[in-house]
Each structure stands twice: as structure tokens, then as C-alpha cells.
Amino acid sequence: MVYDVILPAAGSGKRMGAGKNKLFLELKEKPILIHTLEVFEKDEWCRGIYLAVKDSEREFIQNLLKHYHITKVKAMPTGGAERQYSVQSCMKAIGNGDIVLVHDAARPFILEPTIHKLVEAAQQKGAAIAGVRAKDTMKRVEEGIIQETVDRSTLWMIQTPQAFRFELLQYAENHAEQDGFLGTDESMLVEREGEFVYMVESSYENVKITTKEDLVFGEAILNQRIGG
């Protein structure tokens, strides 16, 4: 099996509040971005990596790639003001293909078996995304007041990777662009076309490094995986 992966890396890291792109922060003395890239560099199914970057960070990232011997990056298009636009600029850079994965550069702990399950599911069914079952009691709240307790048994917390047949995602993105529709993930764009998107159960370790607490969690995951 073969796939191309899009890694949106052009965010600002506002919620991290580090004063720079959070992907350059280090876990175990290695930038978060490199931890993520290494997963795909090592995966034999991965043909090419497409990294959406800010123009002002391109040179710095190029130097990181050289330093850490990352060889599979095929293009680094300029990201957009929203994550969805960053992904779109990578789709344009790929042009055409079979299976494409979208994965937040800020999720460095994704495991290869999950990636492979997603690729196989997308190949067979068109679209598949990673997620985990909701663990807490879930309530819908408006203006600080509980409206209802939602049945947790059908709720999943959605992550990336999200895997698609290339043409399906391309069509859904173009249509969303025409309609001015902005989603928080790619699945939303495909869902609104009436297509089935399948769930692949992932791991609670596949966190998106978003706030300072996630760095502590991230170090703990790495300590457990590689010792330290």
C-alpha cells in the first residue's frame, strides 16, 4: 500500500502561548515537528510528505529537515489563515494520487498500525478517520446551564490522521471552497457530500499538543516509550 501525507504545520500556537510556532518546541530535545515527521519518514507505505508552512518559517524548517535527515518531504507550500486552507494548498501541490492522509503536525504520537488501518479502510471504503471513544459524561451546555446529558455510547473524540481517496477529498474541498464552508477537520467536508466516513479506533496517546499541559503529557509518553 502507498499513500501521501499532508501535514499542516502553518499554525501560530496561540493556545500554547510560547511566542513562536509550538511545533518548534522540543520534547526530549527534539522539535515536535520532527517527532511527527519521523513517523512518516520511517513508514514504508508513505511515499511523500507535503508540509504546509509559513513563508517566514520555511528556511528554518528546511534546516531542521537537513539536520534530522528527513528525506521524504516533496513540497512545502505556503499555509493559509485557517487549517483547512493549509491542507488545500498541499492538495494542490500533490495534484493527483490514490490515498491521501491528513495529519496534524502537532500530533507526534501517532502509531504506525493506526495509520495502516486508516489507509486500508480508505482504500476499501473511501474515507476513514482516527478517534477515541468519549470517556467522560457528556453534557450540552448553553450560557453555563446544562441543557441535556448526551448519550456517550455514540460519541467519539476525533483526531487525525484522516484518510481519503484523493479525488473524494479534492472534490469535497473544492465544493466547500465554492460554498465558503469552513470545517474543523477534513471529514466534515466529506460528510457534507453525503459520503460515509468510517471510524478507526486510535489511542488516547495521540494527543494534539495544544496547551502547556500537553507538553508534560508528551514528555511522559516519550519516557514510557523510549525510557528516560
Ligand SMILES: Nc1ccn([C@@H]2O[C@H](COP(=O)(O)OP(=O)(O)OP(=O)(O)O)[C@@H](O)[C@H]2O)c(=O)n1
Ligand atoms: N492556519 C493554520 C492553522 C493550523 N495549522 C496546523 O494545523 C494543526 C492543528 O492546528 P492547531 O493545533 O489549532 O495549531 P495552531 O493553529 O498552531 O494552534 P492555535 O489554534 O492554538 O493557534 C497544527 O499542526 C497547525 O500547525 C496550519 O497548518 N494552518
Ligand SMILES: C[C@](O)(CO)[C@H](O)COP(=O)(O)O
Ligand atoms: C483536525 C482536528 O485535529 C480533529 O480533532 C482538530 O479539529 C483540529 O482543530 P483545532 O480547532 O485546530 O484544534
